[in-house]
Amino acid sequence: xxxxxxxxMAIETPDxxxxxxxxxxxxxxxxxxxxxxxxxxKFFERGRTEWLRRLGVNQSELAAKEHRIFVIKKVEIQYRKxxxxxxxxxxHSQITRLGRASIHFDQSALRNGELLCESSIQVxxxxxxxxxxxxxxxxxKTLLEKAQN
Amino acid sequence: xxxxxxxxMAIETPDxxxxxxxxxxxxxxxxxxxxxxxxxxKFFERGRTEWLRRLGVNQSELAAKEHRIFVIKKVEIQYRKxxxxxxxxxxHSQITRLGRASIHFDQSALRNGELLCESSIQVxxxxxxxxxxxxxxxxxKTLLEKAQN
Amino acid sequence: xxxxxxxxMAIETPDxxxxxxxxxxxxxxxxxxxxxxxxxxKFFERGRTEWLRRLGVNQSELAAKEHRIFVIKKVEIQYRKxxxxxxxxxxHSQITRLGRASIHFDQSALRNGELLCESSIQVxxxxxxxxxxxxxxxxxKTLLEKAQN
Amino acid sequence: xxxxxxxxMAIETPDxxxxxxxxxxxxxxxxxxxxxxxxxxKFFERGRTEWLRRLGVNQSELAAKEHRIFVIKKVEIQYRKxxxxxxxxxxHSQITRLGRASIHFDQSALRNGELLCESSIQVxxxxxxxxxxxxxxxxxKTLLEKAQN
Numbered sequence: 001x002x003x004x005x006x007x008x009m010a011i012e013t014p015d016x017x018x019x020x021x022x023x024x025x026x027x028x029x030x031x032x033x034x035x036x037x038x039x040x041x042k043f044f045e046r047g048r049t050e051w052l053r054r055l056g057v058n059q060s061e062l063a064a065k066e067h068r069i070f071v072i073k074k075v076e077i078q079y080r081k082x083x084x085x086x087x088x089x090x091x092h093s094q095i096t097r098l099g100r101a102s103i104h105f106d107q108s109a110l111r112n113g114e115l116l117c118e119s120s121i122q123v124x125x126x127x128x129x130x131x132x133x134x135x136x137x138x139x140x141k142t143l144l145e146k147a148q149n
Numbered sequence: 150x151x152x153x154x155x156x157x158m159a160i161e162t163p164d165x166x167x168x169x170x171x172x173x174x175x176x177x178x179x180x181x182x183x184x185x186x187x188x189x190x191k192f193f194e195r196g197r198t199e200w201l202r203r204l205g206v207n208q209s210e211l212a213a214k215e216h217r218i219f220v221i222k223k224v225e226i227q228y229r230k231x232x233x234x235x236x237x238x239x240x241h242s243q244i245t246r247l248g249r250a251s252i253h254f255d256q257s258a259l260r261n262g263e264l265l266c267e268s269s270i271q272v273x274x275x276x277x278x279x280x281x282x283x284x285x286x287x288x289x290k291t292l293l294e295k296a297q298n
Numbered sequence: 299x300x301x302x303x304x305x306x307m308a309i310e311t312p313d314x315x316x317x318x319x320x321x322x323x324x325x326x327x328x329x330x331x332x333x334x335x336x337x338x339x340k341f342f343e344r345g346r347t348e349w350l351r352r353l354g355v356n357q358s359e360l361a362a363k364e365h366r367i368f369v370i371k372k373v374e375i376q377y378r379k380x381x382x383x384x385x386x387x388x389x390h391s392q393i394t395r396l397g398r399a400s401i402h403f404d405q406s407a408l409r410n411g412e413l414l415c416e417s418s419i420q421v422x423x424x425x426x427x428x429x430x431x432x433x434x435x436x437x438x439k440t441l442l443e444k445a446q447n
Numbered sequence: 448x449x450x451x452x453x454x455x456m457a458i459e460t461p462d463x464x465x466x467x468x469x470x471x472x473x474x475x476x477x478x479x480x481x482x483x484x485x486x487x488x489k490f491f492e493r494g495r496t497e498w499l500r501r502l503g504v505n506q507s508e509l510a511a512k513e514h515r516i517f518v519i520k521k522v523e524i525q526y527r528k529x530x531x532x533x534x535x536x537x538x539h540s541q542i543t544r545l546g547r548a549s550i551h552f553d554q555s556a557l558r559n560g561e562l563l564c565e566s567s568i569q570v571x572x573x574x575x576x577x578x579x580x581x582x583x584x585x586x587x588k589t590l591l592e593k594a595q596n
Contacts, residue, residue, distance in 0.1 A: 025347055026357075027185060027340045031178035031234045032510075032575070037519040038176065038492075041485035042325045049323055059324075060384040063479075072484040075524045082518070082578055085180045086358040128479070131529055174496055175506075176489045181361075181426070186370040187343075190336035191474045198472055208473075209533040212330075220380070221335040226373045231429055235507040277330070280380055325483060329476035329532045336474065383478045 018051045018094075024087045034082035040117050041075065044107045047091035048123070055143045066137055067128045073102065077119040087111050095148050101125045101133040103144065167200045167243075173236045183231035189266050190224065193256045196240035197272070204292045215286055216277045222251065226268040236260050244297050250274045250282040252293065316349045316392075322385045332380035338415050339373065342405045345389035346421070353441045364435055365426045371400065375417035385409050393446050399423045399431040401442065465498045465541075471534045481529035487564050488522065491554045494538035495570070502590045513584055514575045520549065524566040534558050542595050548572045548580040550591065 022043050030036040049059065063069050083089055090110045097104035101124060108118040127134045136144070171192050179185040198208065212218050232238055239259045246253035250273060257267040276283045285293070320341050328334040347357065361367050381387055388408045395402035399422060406416040425432045434442070469490050477483040496506065510516050530536055537557045544551035548571060555565040574581045583591070 023344075023347075025340070025344050026179045026181065027187065027343065029180035030175045031180070031182050031507075032175065032516050032518065033180050033182075034518075034578070036176060037522070038485045038488035041488070042323070045325065045485075046321075046323050049321075058384060060382065060478075063383075069479050071479065071481075071529070072526055074526070075484070075522065077522045079519055079521070084358065085361075086356060131481070172493075172496075174489070174493050176492065180358075181367050181369065183369075183429070186373070187336045187339035190339070191472070194336075194474060195470075195472050198470075207533060209329075209531065218330050220330065220332075221377055223377070224335070224373065224375045228370055228372070231369070233507065234510075235505060280332070324477045324479065325485065327478035328473045329478070329480050330473065331478050331480075334474060 018047070018054065018092070020047045020050050020091045020093070022046060022089050022091055024083050024085055024089060026085065028083075029085050032082075034084055035087075037079060040077065040079075040109060040119070043089060043091050043109060044093070044105075044119060044121060047093040047107055048105060048121075051093045055147055057140060057143060062140075063128050068125055068134050068137070069128045070103075070123050071126050071131065072121065073124040074122040075119060076121075077117065079117050081111075081114065081116045083109065083111060083116050089116065095144065096120070098136070098141065098144055098148060101135045103136075167196070167203065167241070169196045169199050169240045169242070171195060171238050171240055173232050173234055173238060175234065177232075178234050181231075183233055184236075186228060189226065189228075189258060189268070192238060192240050192258060193242070193254075193268060193270060196242040196256055197254060197270075200242045204296055206289060206292060211289075212277050217274050217283050217286070218277045219252075219272050220275050220280065221270060222273045223271040224268060225270075226266065228266050230260075230263065230265045232258065232260060232265050238265070244293065245269070247285070247290065247293055247297060250284045252285075316345070316352065316390070318345045318348050318389045318391070320344060320387050320389055322381050322383055322387060324383065326381075327383050330380075332382055333385075335377060338375065338377075338407060338417070341387060341389050341407060342391070342403075342417060342419060345391040345405055346403060346419075349391045353445055355438060355441060360438075361426050366423050366432050366435070367426045368401075368421050369424050369429065370419060371422045372420040373417060374419075375415065377415050379409075379412065379414045381407065381409060381414050387414070393442065394418070396434070396439065396442055396446060399433050401434075465494070465501065465539070467494045467497050467538045467540070469493060469536050469538055471530050471532055471536060473532065475530075476532050479529075481531055482534075484526060487524065487526075487556060487566070490536060490538050490556060491540070491552075491566060491568060494540040494554055495552060495568075498540045502594055504587060504590060509587075510575050515572050515581050515584070516575045517550075517570050518573050518578065519568060520571040521569040522566060523568075524564065526564050528558075528561065528563045530556065530558060530563050536563070542591065543567070545583070545588065545591055545595060548582050550583075 024035055028035050028039045092108045094106045096106050103123045105121045109116045125134050125136050173184055177184050177188045241257045243255045245255050252272045254270045258265045274283050274285050322333055326333050326337045390406045392404045394404050401421045403419045407414045423432050423434050475482050475486045539555045541553045543553050550570045552568045556563045572581050572583050
């Protein structure tokens with residue numbers, strides 16, 4: 001789960017590394033006064049989704065046309081410091097490995113450059129009906145490989 | 150939105166009025182230290198779902214076999230007192246009116262008999278694909294009418 | 299709950315009417331294939347929060363410095379058409395009435411100009427510890443009145 | 448993350464292993480038709496909370512009286528099969544290690560004995576204000592050690 005977030009990518013760049021700013025609202029917090037631990041996974045999914053959208057991948061179209069959806073196979077997540085109400089978090093998303101039917105991401109949440117939370121997330125591509133692994137389409141793989149380099 | 154919760158129904162009774170106990174966990178609270186306002190709607194849905202299940206209505210079967218799902222058309226909700234972490238809330242659910250393709254509920258959340266939140270919720274029965282109104286099946290209507298009396 | 303959304307406000311305008319675009323992600327949807335009904339309340343809160351922020355009101359500062367927080371007293375919400383995964387919703391927020399310790403909003407969610415959901419939401423200002431009504435501070439009231447006109 | 452769930456514990460047993468049944472409602476699912484990946488973390492927290500409650504540990508009291516709250520430090524979670532609407536999941540929670548200011552859990556979600564999801568979760572005990580590590584109180588440690596054996 002090492003991170004090398006040295007590049008400060010413009011948000012439009014269809015590159016391996018991307019950044020999305022997300023605000024912490026009341027819905028994201030809990031009675032401990034901080035962001036609820038499960039909700040980082042929502043922020044990370046928004047980050048992955050926008051990363052894919054910038055590449056030209058729309059997940060609802062992928063489901064409708066190719067009958068493929070992405071499911072999460074494995075998550076490792078470490079919480080370093082709590083995020084609080086009204087914080088603006090920078091979600092960094094980086095593709096680390098492409099499998100036949102999987103995409104591996106490193107994702108992290110930073111506040112003013114300070115690392116709050118980091119994760120490694122393994123996403124599987126499956127058939128929308130059977131949920132059995134389905135290889136990434138050639139078009140998708142080409143897009144992702146280009147982004148990875 | 151008047152409530153007459155005078156009967157203390159046994160939980161197995163397929164009657165118009167039912168009660169379900171739900172605990173408030175961290176996931177339900179926010180940084181204000183109380184239950185987040187949208188989450189009462191989750192508790193109320195759990196109450197309606199279990200009320201229907203006790204009548205013999207399983208919503209995932211209804212979707213698979215009859216291609217009908219329930220959607221919410223309208224909600225009026227009043228928040229009287231805040232619920233807090235670890236509170237045990239009694240969710241009361243009462244059917245108030247049956248339409249051709251709709252069910253009207255009064256629902257409330259109480260803590261030790263004290264009213265925290267009350268709502269009137271209009272549920273529509275729609276086709277699972279088109280989301281157009283679909284009349285309650287005869288079987289469903291019969292079950293609901295029996296419960297209403 | 300009538301809406302007159304005739305003005306197309308620039309997002310920076312500290313005016314009575316504001317607009318915020320929010321994307322529908324997987325987290326917002328349910329197995330019916332559409333946005334889950336409680337989640338509109340999250341989107342509406344994001345809309346109110348950003349509306350207040352543009353006026354210069356930061357809720358976490360308000361809590362820390364003035365010991366006042368906003369709580370929801372009443373919601374009326376009507377669901378007209380379902381939102382779906384990847385939809386981009388425009389959240390319109392308009393202040394309709396200011397009380398001594400309350401703010402009334404009309405809020406709606408539109409997709410490409412089509413009304414999906416509309417609501418009237420009554421927000422109360424309370425003491426952060428006792429949750430008893432606390433009058434809007436003079437500064438806050440002045441800001442809100444200016445925005446209302 | 449190996450699991451040896453051979454014992455079928457009665458739910459009242461203050462033992463190292465406990466089981467809690469939780470129903471999957473619409474709120475837990477997403478447009479893929481299955482349980483949303485972040486929501487397993489909510490179910491696991493409910494499982495830990497009830498496990499602690501049965502031991503006599505009430506987290507809201509712990510916060511109020513001892514100014515200690517539990518925060519999540521690290522999660523490893525593997526998703527094996529999807530849960531669906533109306534599924535009844537058995538959440539198994541087992542303490543695997545006790546540190547000075549931490550508790551390690553193995554938790555899993557099963558449906559009719561079939562493993563859907565398993566996790567290792569490291570919980571830290573921190574001061575409720577500073578969020579710095581705070582040793583488990585003697586009373587808490589005694590309770591947890593008894594449960595572990």
